[in-house]
Amino acid sequence: MKVKKYEASTIESALSQVKADLGKDAVILHTRKLPPKGLFGFLKKERVEITAALDINLIDPNIKSKLIPKPPTISSDSVPPRFEEKIGILKSEIDDVKSLVKAIAHQLADPLLQNAPDSVLETYNHLLGNKVCEELAKEILLSAKKQLNKGELQNIEKLREAVYEQISNLIYTSGPLDVPKGKRKVIALIGPTGGGKTTTIAKLAAQFSLFKNKKVALVTADTYRIAAVEQLKTYAEIIDAPIEVIFTNEEAREALDKHLDKDLVLIDTAGRNPHNKEQLDELVDLMKSCSPDEIYLVLSMTTKLTDQMDAIDRFSGVPIDKFIFTKLDETTTPGTMLNILAKTKKHLSYITTGQNVPEDIEIADSKKISKMIVGVPFETTEGSSKETSRVS
Ligand SMILES: Nc1nc2c(ncn2[C@@H]2O[C@H](COP(=O)(O)OP(=O)(O)OP(=O)(O)O)[C@@H](O)[C@H]2O)c(=O)[nH]1
Numbered sequence: 166m167k168v169k170k171y172e173a174s175t176i177e178s179a180l181s182q183v184k185a186d187l188g189k190d191a192v193i194l195h196t197r198k199l200p201p202k203g204l205f206g207f208l209k210k211e212r213v214e215i216t217a218a219l220d221i222n223l224i225d226p227n228i229k230s231k232l233i234p235k236p237p238t239i240s241s242d243s244v245p246p247r248f249e250e251k252i253g254i255l256k257s258e259i260d261d262v263k264s265l266v267k268a269i270a271h272q273l274a275d276p277l278l279q280n281a282p283d284s285v286l287e288t289y290n291h292l293l294g295n296k297v298c299e300e301l302a303k304e305i306l307l308s309a310k311k312q313l314n315k316g317e318l319q320n321i322e323k324l325r326e327a328v329y330e331q332i333s334n335l336i337y338t339s340g341p342l343d344v345p346k347g348k349r350k351v352i353a354l355i356g357p358t359g360g361g362k363t364t365t366i367a368k369l370a371a372q373f374s375l376f377k378n379k380k381v382a383l384v385t386a387d388t389y390r391i392a393a394v395e396q397l398k399t400y401a402e403i404i405d406a407p408i409e410v411i412f413t414n415e416e417a418r419e420a421l422d423k424h425l426d427k428d429l430v431l432i433d434t435a436g437r438n439p440h441n442k443e444q445l446d447e448l449v450d451l452m453k454s455c456s457p458d459e460i461y462l463v464l465s466m467t468t469k470l471t472d473q474m475d476a477i478d479r480f481s482g483v484p485i486d487k488f489i490f491t492k493l494d495e496t497t498t499p500g501t502m503l504n505i506l507a508k509t510k511k512h513l514s515y516i517t518t519g520q521n522v523p524e525d526i527e528i529a530d531s532k533k534i535s536k537m538i539v540g541v542p543f544e545t546t547e548g549s550s551k552e553t554s555r556v557s
Pocket residue numbers: 357358359360361362363364365387393434435436437491492493494495517518519520525
């Protein structure tokens with residue numbers, strides 16, 4: 166039952182309103198005269214009110230069709246998707262809506278983003294898209310905002326430039342591995358499995374021996390897989406560097422004693438599962454036996470941030486000096502680097518950008534990484550990159 170009130174100056178005009186709206190099946194429930202309203206009501210005419218009702222099941226189909234929306238029609242030539250497909254589509258649409266609502270809620274709740282110019286929102290969303298953490302993205306924007314006047318803030322170019330500066334300041338880099346003459350340097354690379362340790366050792370060994378004329382020796386503690394030893398042996402042969410394969414901590418010490426005359430000794434370690442305590446304890450013992458001058462944690466940038474932070478946490482039993490970030494060529498989320506460096510305040514030494522030995526390695530450059538995050542494409546063929554890749 167649908168009940169409605171109609172008001173007009175005459176009963177006829179009220180009735181015609183009822184008929185036009187509810188049709189000829191409408192039932193008049195009540196009529197009454199309305200007294201004139203207001204201070205000078207006595208000067209105005211009376212009005213009429215009709216209360217009419219309609220039983221939706223009895224009404225004229227023409228009127229009913231106007232009152233009840235038709236279900237959407239499916240064209241005969243469109244094939245309805247299968248149930249699972251429909252569910253899949255719905256799920257992804259729900260996910261989209263959820264993230265949109267989340268983003269809007271954040272933007273509404275945050276004083277920085279509330280009523281912010283489009284340039285700020287666009288840059289914020291860009292940073293999030295590159296996987297910079299929300300809090301960090303806001304901090305960066307706030308600092309950038311302080312550098313700009315109102316007009317500059319609305320100019321996306323100016324804002325991005327300021328954001329670029331802020332990000333550069335948050336990326337701590339160590340510069341290249343320092344290998345002074347006459348003082349042997351021992352470096353160990355550790356990290357989760359498959360991060361690129363062995364390939365990076367080969368790149369560093371080749372760069373230092375071929376381009377810097379340093380006397381390099383390799384030590385591998387990765388004896389779990391035959392292939393791992395073979396992998397490093399092959400590189401050692403190519404660059405004509407001695408290689409020691411060590412099974413025990415005692416052998417590690419002996420191997421290092423054998424190469425006191427070298428400029429650089431690079432120790433490759435087996436990939437460790439960050440959740441395997443026994444493996445991590447072994448690594449801690451090995452590092453104590455070797456006592457390298459510097460320990461580098463190698464992390465692949467194709468790994469999720471939560472897994473990387475978890476690995477950093479679990480490897481913290483080993484005194485890590487610096488990071489090497491690998492597989493930059495494969496990542497679409499360069500903001501991850503910033504999150505790690507801003508959070509840990511540790512220095513980044515090298516980045517690697519491909520599988521080619523020895524060329525796909527560069528000394529970490531905060532400005533270049535900042536460009537990647539802010540949106541300028543990563544220029545691996547930039548004029549100076551060949552020079553910087555020579556680990557000088
Ligand atoms: N795309 C790309 N692939 C890389 C890079 N560095 C290493 N890789 C590849 O990643 C894979 C694993 O590299 P490894 O050097 O064997 O990694 P690892 O950390 O020594 O592995 P484990 O010893 O098993 O822990 C290989 O296929 C490498 O060619 C890089 O910068 N970019």
